[in-house]
Amino acid sequence: MELELRHARIVWTIAEVGSISKAAGWLNVPQPSLTTQLRRIEKMLGGDLFVRSRSGIVPTSLGKRLIPMLARLVQQADEVTSEAAASIASTFRFGNTEWTPPTLLAAIQASMPTVDVETETLAPAAAVEAVHGGALTVAMIPCSTKATPDYVRHPDLDTTVIFREPIWLAVSRGHPLADLDSVDGTCLTGLNWVHYSRDHWFHEVEKDLLAQLDQTDLGGSHHVDGHHEAMNWVRDTDAAALTPPTGVTGDVRLVPIRETQTIELMLVWRRGAVGRETSRRLVETVRRYYCGYASTIPGYWPWIVEHAAEFPELSHFLPLPTPSG
Incomplete structure (x- = not known):
């Protein structure tokens, strides 16, 4: 038996969710089957990768050494897949909550001139479900900074915070x-x-x-x-x-x-569906657009500048405070 990418993904998923039963749900396989596969992987790698504890399962000494390597293997494979998909994709579907200004659509389209950009307005949970199902490429959803919704906590999803807003x-x-x-x-x-x-x-x-x-x-x-x-x-x-x-x-x-309190606008996409360069360009575009939009709201942009420490994601666009002393 030789190590395959699917083996690395099994180990990585179990480590991410901290439970074999939960990982079985994420991977859509019966728990006994996943347990059997894990035992075969551990036998091939020469020892147990996890040990059960009161809080679930935690990596063994061998697991602590090998799991990060297996995670990098999965991430690199996903990156290859996403870049290959991006080269042949003809449509980029962007989901948003509340409404999407036409000027935001134009800004995203300008940053991705080789594809057609489409936008759709959906409730946050429905947008994430559409990302899971492939109906959306990415979705920008609002979340409370006090508690990230469960539907975002999925090992198949990648996320990044675009910006934060006060209430x-x-x-x-x-x-x-x-x-x-x-x-x-x-x-x-x-x-x-x-x-x-x-x-x-x-x-x-x-x-x-x-x-x-x-x-x-x-x-x-x-x-x-x-x-x-x-x-x-x-x-x-x-x-x-x-x-x-x-x-x-x-x-x-x-x-x-x-x-x-504050909310955060989070970008969500399916792991392997969006390349690193594409996600970087999209994040930069939306943040730049947000700063321009914020400057049109009376009193808001000066307030952001005054409270720059509360907007770390926008530090590239904000005047840096002058060190005292």
């Missing part, structure tokens, strides 16, 4: 809070609130932040299914809503919330 308060232009530099949780009571529907991805983010600010009993006149709908209610009914800055529209005002 701020949106009010109408004539609202008493509109011209404040910032607000805290006590300022949120007594407002005419618009909340997000229970099946919208931002609902849990909103609920968690309001709980953190000790504001769990805020009433609401309407529940919306997206940031732009929320902004329409803010503008037309003098309501208030939570939103990331890029969710705002030009006819309302943003007010920073002290001790707020």
Whole structure:
């Protein structure tokens, strides 16, 4: 029996998920079959690679030496496959949540002139499922920085954070809070609130932040299914809503919330489906576009520059602070 790529992928997957039963699910094989295959691999390599513990399985001394080598083998093979696929692909399908500005589509297309770029708006979980199934090449999804969704935690997926955003308060232009530099949780009571529907991805983010600010009993006149709908209610009914800055529209005002939470926009693709150069170029393009878009939101870009340490992914585009002393 000779070592094959599939053997390396089995060991790498088990190491990634920390459980033979979970790895069997990811690899779509029966657990007894995977256990048998692992024993054959270990016999071929000369010893046990894993030992069971209360928390699952952990690498043995031999495993600690060999697993990183097997992981590199899998990653290199995936890179070869993705570069070969990229050379013959004719369409690059980009999934996004909420909405995709035509100018973003144009920027991505300009960075990939040899393929046709198509975009699609999907809820985060549906976008990741489409990536799994091959209907999307990549997806950009929002996640709370406090907890990455389970559907993203899959050994077949590669991810990278594009940028992070704070959660701020949106009010109408004539609202008493509109011209404040910032607000805290006590300022949120007594407002005419618009909340997000229970099946919208931002609902849990909103609920968690309001709980953190000790504001769990805020009433609401309407529940919306997206940031732009929320902004329409803010503008037309003098309501208030939570939103990331890029969710705002030009006819309302943003007010920073002290001790707020952040979300992160994460790029997700199937391992082996996107080459390293392609992913690097895409990440650079989207980050550059985001910085340009952020500069159009009143007060937001100066705030980003002032809080540059909170935006490490954008450090290439931000003025570096001058060292003191």
